[in-house]
Amino acid sequence: MANITRLRVNGTLHAVSADPETSLLAILRDFLGLTGTKYGCGEGQCGACTVLLNGRPRRSCLTPLGSVASQEVITIEGLERHGRLHxxxxxxxxxxxxxxxxxxxxxxxxxxxxxxxxxxxxxxxxxxxxxxxxxxxxxxxxxxxxxxxxxxxxxxxxx
Amino acid sequence: MSGPADFPLPIEPERYEFRAAPVHHFDLRRRDFFKFLGAGMLVVSIWKEAPAAQEGVLTGPPFAGPPLPKEISAWLHIGEQGVATVYTGKVEIGQNIRTSLSQAVAEELHYPLDQIRLVMGDTLLTPYDMGTFGSRTTPTMNLQLRRVSAAARGILLQMAAARWNADAAHLSATAGRITDPATRRSISYAELVEGQQITQTIPAEDPLLSASQWTVEGQPIPKVDGRDFVTGKHRYPSDQSLPGMLHGKILRPPSFGATLISAEDLPADMASHVTFVRDGDFVGVAAESEQLASQAIASIHAAWKEQPQPSSAELFAYLKNNPVELKGFEGASRYEIGAVDRDMASADHRLTQTYTVSYIAHAPLEPRAALAQWTGDSLTVWTGTQRPFAVRTELAQAFHIPDGNVRVLMPDMGSGYGGKHTGECAVEAARLARAAGRPVKLVWTREEEFTWAYFRPAGLIEVSAGVRTGGAIAAWSFANYNSGGAGIRTSYDIPSQRIVFQPTRYPLRQGSYRALAATANHFARESFMDELAHAAKMDPLAFRLQNLKDARLRAVFQAAADKFGWGATPAPGHGFGIGGGFEKGGNVASCAEVAVDAATGAVRVVRVTTAFECGAVVNPDGLRNQIEGAILMGLGGALFEAIHFENGRILNPRFSQYRVSRFSDVPAIETVILDRRDLPSAGAGETPLVGLAPAIGNAIFQTTGIRLRSLPMVPSGIPKT
Structure with missing residues (x-):
């Protein structure tokens, strides 16, 4: 069931061993410890889980891990650069x-x-x-x- | 959680929760305290009105031995590293009280704001507190922290005086240093307390700086740890984790009050790596991931016995027809002056109307969440709650262990609005953790939060009044069924009044809510005032002012009206309305401009002006933020929020089905803050909400001639007549 998905989060390449159906939100929060992205509704209605996928806003709660393989994800933790806020x-x-x-x-x-x-x-x-x-x-x-x-x-x- | 219709015990805190606190113990002795905190100085603050404020019994000096008496409200420690740490049982839920309380400390301690830390809502480290609700933090804890900080500064001045053999009265304390102007000697607080273990208990009443001398309070200080929130660094209750932690999931009954007949065990392929708990009606699992836990729950076949229950279609008739007679604080309340029947009969105009308010949900963006860890018979739970000490007791009772074995920590949470007074999620996580032998985190889904939390009580309100020619209100009769007694009394000067709150049976689990019953009671009263004004052919503002002596309330009505431009003629299709009142120490008036689309009946609130006065303003920007937020939250309840239910099921438990205010609903907002430095500071998180719904309803009436007497008023536009 579990296989390896590669994705780049905040500039770092990760190889995640998880069911490709797992939500990107759960991967960020529970596998990568990036808890800045929040669960609010699980149906894409509240925007608390918004991340940038290749620069575009995306609801991570409705995004399966398998669909973002090899793509670029930016979370709230990745906006700050060299100690300077966005x-x-x-x-x-x-x-x-x-x-x-x-x-x-x-x-x-x-x-x-x-x-x-x-x-x-x-x-x-x-x-x-x-x-x-x-x-x-x-x-x-x-x-x-x-x-x-x-x-x-x-x-x-x-x- | 059983069917409340058969068990009429409301949990509205204003009526019930104040007296619900159990006996609390606190085992940390003075020596332990310094072991934990390091050397320095500890100052302990005593409640000014201990029995009334905290229902505590004065049982002797603090630290004389357990249990620690509840008259202690807070303590402050100044350590050798120069950090002043304040311990309070209040919690931060988005009202920015961490910031305004820090201001109180900085002001009176004469200490830099960035060297002040607040430890909040940790049942091991902070003194007992009954909870963060009722707009009580500013009027109580702000004062307590000012007192303890002022006392600490006094002690430090004495210490410096002793060290220099000087007169303390000639020394000055500024920004964490004490200076002797005569000798130009200077020493920091940290140096003064180095190597010391000093404790001091301060009397309840120490002189305080008057608000007119404030330099830190009264300033628009930004959120003290704001950077952690914009970077995602802050860890909310749902973000907590521990090594080896499992994720929990609960099997929910199909309807309220359903009892479990049977539940099969997990299939063998899951049973080997998923913890399964069946305990009475409780069925839950804990697994390595949330996904696995959800799959396990979905695989369980369970049979439930359901019971028929009232539905939203019959809600208001149900409330009206099911009064309950309860004794004492829980029972009906009745206020009567003058001769209502006589004055009603002799009035020139008489009017009677019925208003209703629906059940609505708090819908905090962070749902209930808890992380529970057992160590032997001791339990630690991180959870989002407005009442950490009450949750501690809930846990202790659920597991038959002493309160002292339970520690509840409350990381600043994703809000509550009165909706997180209870500890269901904490108990559930702890039950799973007990079975798993590992820490378990449980985060409720949005649907669970919409269904298994509790709701703002629905209500039915009957109002009658008699008005004399010329506009004087002679008689007033007001009866609220179920929604509550907050804000039920009128500030208008009416010689004969009969005001009743009548508890009833009710179909949904109900409890506290931001502004709670004050919203319902103000909606009915201020809409009805508008009806009376029109019956008397008077301007609604002039009619109010004619019947109102209270200078503070008159001032906010006048301020809102002036800023709004009351008296001007609205554009075609637009209407103006006004509403206001007094609640929880604050006076508020709102004016609203609405636009109604004649073709579709769609209502848009174009503009809102709210004037608010809550005594001396501690943080004007924080206050403005609260007023704006109250307007936006109040807008939802006024226009479109309602919980629909049928036979024990919530029919709209999702954001796609339950409409809250969104960006497109935002009106132009003007706030007018009347800063009364001569008056004590009142809380401000709730009252700014209560004038809005009637102002909107009155504006809709002005432009359409249609009087809307139910909240929400326009869930699908102006009703077709």
Whole structure:
């Protein structure tokens, strides 16, 4: 049953011995110890388990391990570079865009993905792109502000 | 977990849980404490109103020997390394209390914020606490920590004075150092306590800095450990793990109250490597992976005996027709002044209406989770709960061991909203771990969390009032069935009032919730005030102010109305509404603008202005965050959240079937904070929610003429008439 699947997570190549039907979420959390990616619903409705798969947002709870062989996964643990936070992480702190923080990993990764395809999203565009991410604490306005803040920072740093 | 319809014992904490605390023991003696903490100084804080606040009995000085009396609220240790560690039984669930309590310590200890650590909700290390709910942390623990910190600073000043043979009154304490301005000598707190084992118990009432002198409190300090949350480093209860840990799974009954007739053992190929437990109605497994545990549960053939139960279609008739007579605190409450029947009869306008609120779910994004480990007869459980000490007792009782054998730790969790007062998941994980002889982690699925937790009580509210020509309310009658007594009293000045809370039988397991019954009672009262205003042909704000003397509540109504632009004419298809009240020490008023699509009946909340006053504001940005969050959470319950159930089954136990607020629901939000530094600080996590639903309903009425008297108001748009 178990066979070896290779995948790259946050730049490190892993060979995982597990049933290919196992969810990527369980692999990240239980096999690789990357618990920053969260379980929220198991049906792709809340976004807490969002990771980047080849740069695109993906619900890891609905993604079987076998489908991501040899691919590139980025989790919340992989955004920080050389002790420096990603601008979206930084912006979440600046805007105080969290309460309990359980949705935060998924929100940040969804925001990072959005900014890659739209460098300057409007509130409406953020709402559209992130409608599948739930923050039960209701910090949505701050998350929108954080993503726009990160967009401005990124633009300035590119100048 | 048996069918509550046959066992009418509500668990709403405001009515029941305060007195539910058992006797607690605490075995850590003073010497053990220093062994654990290292040398330094320990200051112990005593509750100001111990019996009322913690229902404790004053049984002598602390550390005189076990059990440790419950009048102890917190302790503070300053170690040789210069870290000030504060121990409190309160827990962090997203309300950012770790930050605001740290501010309290920094303020009074005169210590750098980044050198302060809070150990929270660990039943071995922190003093007993009945739980984090009811917006009680800021009004109680903030004060306690200020007191203990102020006392610690006083002791340090004395120590420095003794060392320098100086007068303590002439020394100053700043940023963790004591300085003698005359000699320019200076010493850090850490150096002062080096090699020492000093303990001091402070009296309940020490002088405190008045809020007008605050420099750290009152500031918008960001979440103290925010970086751990944006990097995924923070470990929530569901993220905990131990070497050799197994994953648990529980076989759930098909409906509430079902009893197990039979359950076959696991198939042989699984039995060899999966732990299987059948104990009464409890059936569960533990396995190397969650996937394997799920497969094992799915392979079990079980037969259950079910019982017929009421369904959501008949909910409100059921509540109305099933009052129960209970004694004392659990029983009905009744408040009556004046002559209601006489004044009702003589009024110029009379109105009677019925309002209802549905069952709704807390749906914290992190479901219940627990990791349990046995060492002999001692049990350690990491779990997400608002009441670690109550969960400790639940565990001790479940396994027939003393409280002292159980340690519960509560890592900052993925929220609760009043939904995690209980320890089901902890008990289940511990039962599996006992059988497996290895640590077991159990994380409830979303469906389990929606089904096997508990719900905000549904309710039916009957209101009548008599109004005199000119707008004075003469008589008021208000009866709440089942949903609860929080916020049931009116702040309006009405000479004759009859206000009743009537407990009933109820079909679902129900308990605490953010703002709990105050949401239902404010929805009914403030919607009905709007109905009365229209009956009296008065502006809804003017009608309220005419019947209201309370200056604090008037101030928030006025502030919200001013900021919102009350009195302007809404755009076509738009409506304005207002609602507010007083609850848990805070005053709130919300104005809402809604847009109703005439063709589809779709309702959109365009704009919300909320004015809030909760005394002296400890952290204005944290407060704003709470107000905004309360608006977004309240929006769901106001517009579309409802639990549907039939014969003991939840019909919509998923996020795809139970709609919560999402990004597209976000209105433009304005908050007005009235900072009253002359008043004690009240909690703020709940009350900002209560004015919203009536404000929205009143706005819908203004533009459509349709009065919606049930929460949720528009689960599928404006009802077709």
């Amino acid at each position: 601008p979206v992480q930084e912006a979440f702190l600046t805007e105080g865009a969290l309460q309990c923080g359980y949705c935060t990993s998924g929100m940040i990764l969804a925001g990072v993905a959005l900014l890659q395809s739209n460098a300057n999203p409007s509130e409406q565009e953020i709402a559209q792109a992130m409608e599948g991410n739930i923050c039960r604490c209701g910090t949505y306005p701050r998350i929108m502000a954080a993503i726009q803040h990160a967009a401005r920072q990124t633009k300035e740093s590119r100048r």
